[in-house]
Amino acid sequence: MINMRLLSLLFLFSLLHSKAISAENLLAVKLKTDYTNAINDFQNKSKLCEEGNEGLDKNHFPKDMLTNKDDLSIVINYFYFKSLYNCVKEELVNYSIQTTKVLAKNSNDEILKINYLIMNIPLSLDEARIEFNKLPN
Numbered sequence: 001m002i003n004m005r006l007l008s009l010l011f012l013f014s015l016l017h018s019k020a021i022s023a024e025n026l027l028a029v030k031l032k033t034d035y036t037n038a039i040n041d042f043q044n045k046s047k048l049c050e051e052g053n054e055g056l057d058k059n060h061f062p063k064d065m066l067t068n069k070d071d072l073s074i075v076i077n078y079f080y081f082k083s084l085y086n087c088v089k090e091e092l093v094n095y096s097i098q099t100t101k102v103l104a105k106n107s108n109d110e111i112l113k114i115n116y117l118i119m120n121i122p123l124s125l126d127e128a129r130i131e132f133n134k135l136p137n
Helices: 002-051 063-067 069-105 109-134
Strands: none
16 A cells, blocks of 8 residues: 555656746747847847848038037937837837846846847946037037
8 A cells, every 4th residue: 555655646746847847948938039029129120120230310410520520420310229229118118028038037148248248238338328428508
């Protein structure tokens, strides 16, 4: 009787363990799918934003700023990243959520590299904003 009980317990344990592994695998697949979809959504929206960019109107800037190439470069850089960021903001939020979930489950160098490339837009906007705010009004 004891052996039969022990075998039953072992069978039950292995059955429960295999279901836990299956649930773990399902979670991994879902995380990977959601993460991949977030990257694809970001790339597609980013391309649409780039294609739909009409450029900056020169009349928008003071004339003295147009003669100073360094200042003009800062202004263009700032407005470029501001426009791009505003265009892909929703996709960045979704990407950030999916990345956080994946990184919470397991850290991965490839994901960290992709994360840097995508999150470079808000980082570049922050850097450009700092330089832009240094300019004289």
